Amino acid sequence: MKISVVFTALILASLATPVSASTDLCASINELEFDGQNANESVTTQVEFGARLPGSNASKELRDWFMETRPSFDWTLDPHSRDGYNLTNLEGRLVPENGQDESPVVVLAAHYDSRDRAERDSNQSMVDVPIPGANDGGSGVAVLWELARIIPSMNLSHEVWILLTDAEDQGPTPSMLGAKAWAENRTDEDISRIEAFLLVDMIGDADLKIYRTFPPYVGDEEGDRLWNAVETLSGPLGLLDNITDCDGNPGLDIVNLSTTDGVIDDHVPMLNVGIPAIDFIDIRYGVNATAWQGYWHTHDDTPDKVSAESLAHIGRLLELGLREGAWLDVETNQSDVSPTVVEDQTSTYSPLVTGSVFAVIALIFVAFLGLHESVRLKR
């Protein structure tokens, strides 16, 4: 994660209309298979490979481990040089058995490199030493690795591609080198088929807070579609503050899309070529950490700071979205698998209902907040 425009817009989520959770959605939640503990163990595995710097043995070991343990995917490597780095993105495709050539694609992505420096470390003798990258790098890969175990048995009707990007987090300025190369190499056909590019980065913090990130901005049709899907799924999963989940318990304050952070990450090169993309990221790493503080880019980014529960929250959200077809663009596919809202006693709220109101309010608010915007370069 590189440049941050930290910008918090409180967008009156309280206006959301109380409606109800889908009993179908609750049935699907009971079937979820994501194992947070399994994902969490893989964080230690990754850190033990050593610093996953581009071109390193540790980097190769990580790729080999991922491919060997997830053989159902069709893996390809794309070694190349860029800005002085020897990079390799790892991409795996899973195509349905009776899939058609034009089948939609959902891409699940994370950077797998670990940062080559620790510029935020309080110990000056350590600032030039690569960080462990347990959360920043390891957590995203962990969630994708566990999902890749499950996805082959989901019998989805569309393709899923898993993308591990290299060199997101290298050097003094924003790099995202692997993501840039991958985006530039997409054909028009690829771009038209990819209906969601879902990036996970730094999602293992025990004190998990997932806010909406921009770009894409509020009012962007494709971005709103994906963030609205996140909100629709989050309530029944118990990730929305005080919204009753499928077990009848009040939700946790984990997903809060009324707060928005500007984040430049591997999703931005995708947006630049027209791929609908969002970034799941917690930029407040550590209890009570403020944006881009805490353990971020320090030697304290170690496996003990990563929580199996937090990995499970994100993993289950992504899994549920896949099983429900929530990441697909139903308008272009006439898919019948979008999350539905039916009557039931469970009280939650439907962002789909309030989405357009939300967007208009947000735009007005953004204009008002101009004076309060704090723009900050991460380094």
Ligand SMILES: [Zn+2]
């Ligand atoms: Zn980073």
